[in-house]
Amino acid sequence: MKEHIEMTDDELIEQSFQELITDYLSTKHRKRVEIITKAFNFANQAHKGIKRQSGEPYIMHPLAVAKIVCTEIGLGSTSICSALLHDVVEDTDYTVEDIENLFGPKIAQIVDGLTKISGGVFGDKVSAQAENFKKLLLTMSNDIRVILIKIADRLHNMRTLGSLAANKQYKIAGETLYIYAPLANRLGLHRIKTELENLSFKYEHPEEYKQIKSKLQATAAEREEQFRAFTGPIKDQLDKMGLKYQILARVKSIYSIWKKMETKHVPFEEIYDILAVRIIFEPRKEDEELNDAFDIYVSISKIYRPHPDRLRDWVSHPKANGYQALHVTLMGKDGQWIEVQIRSERMNDVAEQGFAAHWKYKDGGGGEDEGELEKWLRTIKEILDDPQPDAMDFLDTIKLNLFASEIFVFTPRGEIKTMPQNCTVLDFAFSLHSDIGKHCIGAKVNHKLVPLSHKLQSGDQVEVLTSKSQRVKPEWLTFVSTAKARSKINALLKKEQRTLQRKGETLLNEFLLAEGIRPEVVNMDKLLQAHNVASKEEFLTLIGGGKIVLADVDRNVLKSKQGTNWKKILSFSFGKDGKENKNAAANEEEPVEKINPKKILKLTDDTLQKNYVMATCCCPIPGDDVLGYLDDNGKVIIHKRQCPVAVKLKSSYGNRIIATQWEVQKNLSFLVHIYIKGIDRVGLLSDITQVISWQLNVNIRKVNIETIDGIFEGKVQLYVHDVDDVKELISKLRKISNVKEVTRVEE
Known part of the structure; x- marks a missing residue:
């Protein structure tokens, strides 16, 4: 231990590099140690003398990311080199051309992709956040290894999050939970997805995390006994079948337990599916893998009674991320339901390492292993084709795709289509073509007439009905569930809105010209107030659509001098530089406290009454895990950290998140x-x-x-x-x- 403490930085770096090489040599990849050593030496020299926030040499971060890429995702030398070099172009004077000259075009392309999406998914401005996320998704279609290395980078950042300020922790943890964990899940990286969720939860809700962890430790012996008693008869049966296998206990993650406690409103003691069992077998013959999985299911179903509604067959119909397994829920002798997951060794590799594991098993390039991934990327590309001015809308739209589970539906000709669960007839119509979706009036599902909002089930046969007179409607957004449909409807509605706004602007200008009134801001404010409309755009849309007709009432409002708030209209100049002070009028009434997002905000009885707003979406109270959000008006809104609105704010407005701390007496209610x-x-x-x-x-x-x-x-x-x-x-x-x-x- 003493030797380790006294290690110099160079010795620590060398030891970490040797561990990486040892890990790499134990894989099945062809051994290209020379190029990895070259990449390490180059990166080490480039980052020399630079330290991380934790105080360790910067090169330790690329080394850690390379280890994750190698051992936890299972990628080879190209990805390991790219991981070692991933911050060189961003943080030093070297260029992508330098990387290409030294390491070839493939590594340079991956490093370039990683550089484009550097600094986390999101920047400081909303538009930049959406742009960065678009870049991240587009790079996936060029080389999936870019996003796999990016996920490894985020995983190491989460593992070392403790050295950052609290407001940064909330931003990164929220962003991880909102984007990176679903991405890891979609790419089949279940183990990494679980760790990302747990680490995010640990930093967002430290007390709840400790409580659940301690309860899991306290009940570990009881679970071990339950596992031993339940699996004993199963082992005997599998031995009789002559199979090579291993049986593992899988304990529900801390985050999953908390999520279930929150959604089901139950205490820890009433979560009954904490323990699951995983059987990993070696097929007796290469082409008997599927039969062996079902044989195991049949044999263990004779020992324990299976739940009739809980057989999940992802062997015959793999998930979109390549996941294959049989899931069956059996009732143990103690009357408790226990889920058993049956996987071959190949299926288990795919479940743990996702699409990266496919490359280990396929002969040559391509093949249908990546078919579902390509389909998903194609959908995302279509979404990216439509401009999304609002980053929040864009992220929500993508998120619909990240979380979707699949069902299988048929066209009238018997072609099979994969669709997300809970999709509607309208979703299906848009998945076929935008024009079909736009003109859809209903469908025949299994030969029966149903409306646009009808939810499809697996196995349904769907014939879409269209009419040229049909037009897209705003209410469609209330029942579509796919990213593609929502994106297309929004784009069509915005196009229609722009047409109405142009028409409205023409009508408004004609009205003002006829009355001899100038089209000034003050006059527009009067009209908006008179019609109780929030924005000029909405007002013009209503005029263009014929819902507001300008008449004598408007003429009287515009020619009246009452109701003008001159404080709002006039601006004042102060100071030597003569710059306009836009907040002068507001400051005259009540000074706004200057907030420093880097400092922890103290929530006291006095400040709660004067300066801060409690969010109505989650109604936080003293003692809740909370954070502050600095809005456009300089007000701090206090949200619970797990509030869905706060989750989005952390992901999209990370620079406005403020760490908060309760310091209240029992005076306020x-x-x-x-x-x-x-x-x-x-x-x-x-x-x-x-x-x-x-x-x-x-x-x-x-x-x-x-x-x-x-x-x-x-x-x-x-x-x-x-x-x-x-x-x-x-x-x-x-x-x-x-x-x-x-x-x-x-x-």
Whole structure:
């Protein structure tokens, strides 16, 4: 240990490089140690003397990324070299041409792709964020290794996130959860996806992370015994079949457990699927892999009763990311359902390493292994063809594709089409062609007439019906679920809106000219106020569409001098440089505190009342894990860290995120919503209100409880000081006889 502490930087770097070479030599790739050594020496020289935020030499980061690429994703020398060189062009004076001259065009192309998307997916401005993400997706279609190395880069950044400031941690963790984890999942990198989720959760919700981790450790021995008892008879059966296999216990990830606790509103103790079992077998013959998987399923189903609705066959129909396995849920002797995943060694490699593992098993290039990936990339390219001015819309649109599970539907001619789960007839129409989607009026599904919003099921046969008179409608966005359909509808609506705006502008100018009124900003503000419309664009659209007709009322509004707010219209110049002070009028009324995003914001009783706004989407209270978001007006809005709105803000406006810390006394009250459910009995409501009002002295705002067939459920709105009050309240309510479920909800 002492020797390790006294190691010089050079010794530490050399040791790390030797570990990389050892890992590489143990793979099945052809041994190109010389070019890896050359890339390491070049990168080491280029980054010499530069330190990371943690204090270690910068080259340790490219070395760590190269190790992940080699051992955890399973890529070869080209990718390892690219990982070692991935920051050289970005951070030093070397160019892509230099890389090409020394290492050839393929490595240079990958390094160039990585340089274009450097600095995280997102920059400081919204438009740059969308552009960077587009670049990231476009580089995937040139060489999938670019995104695989980028994911490895993000994984190492997450593993070393502790050395950064808190607001940076929230930005990077939020971005990881919103984009990188789904990307890793889509590319079949399940192990990396799970680690990215867990690390993001660890930095966003440190207390919950520690609690779940400690509960998992406390129940480990119990799970080990359950695993031993459950798998004993299975091992005996597989031995009789003469198979070579291994049986592993798979424990649900900390993030997945928390997610289930949040969505199902249950405590840790009521999560029953923490343990799953994985059987990895070696096929008896190369072409018997599929038969062996089903033989194992049949034989273990004779030992334990299978759940009739929970057989998942991804052997015959692989997922879009190449994942293959049989999933069956069996009831153990203790009455608990346990999921068993059956995979061959090849299937397991693909599940762990994703598309990279395909290259290990295919002969020569191409082949149908990457067919689904190509299909996905093609869809993304189509989305990129449509300009998306709003980064948030763009990210949401892409995210629809990242998370989609697949179903299989048929055309009238019997052709099979892969579609995302929960897709509608309209989604299917747009997947065939934009013109078919635009003119779709309905469909015949299994020969029965259905509307545009009808959700398709696996195995449906779909005949799309169209009409030339059909036009795209805004309400279509409420039921489409695919990225392509949403993107096309938005583009068509915007095109139509621009046409209406041009028409509206012509009508407005004609009206003003006829009345002898100048088209000034002040006059436009008067019209917007009179018609209660938020923006000029919306106003022109309504005029162009005939929903607003300019008349005598508008003439009177424009010629009236009342209602003009001169403070807003006039601008003032101050100081020696004579620059315009746009905030003068606002500052005259109330000074706005200057916020430094790098410092931790203290939330005190005084500042909460004066300076900050509590987000209505998630209603945070003292004790919740929260963050601040600096809006366009300089106001700080406080969100819960797991709030869906906050997740998007972290991903798209990372530079405006502020780390916050509660420092409040029990003086202020905050509204919370408590959901409660149980078996009805006489006097139950009285017991509930007595606990809330008398025992805990909490002020109730509203109670809404109803009973159906002996089961009562409802919500109580009440005022508390902080999270501790909520925990005590929930604990006491759960102790009331016949109360089965109590949890805090958003609304």
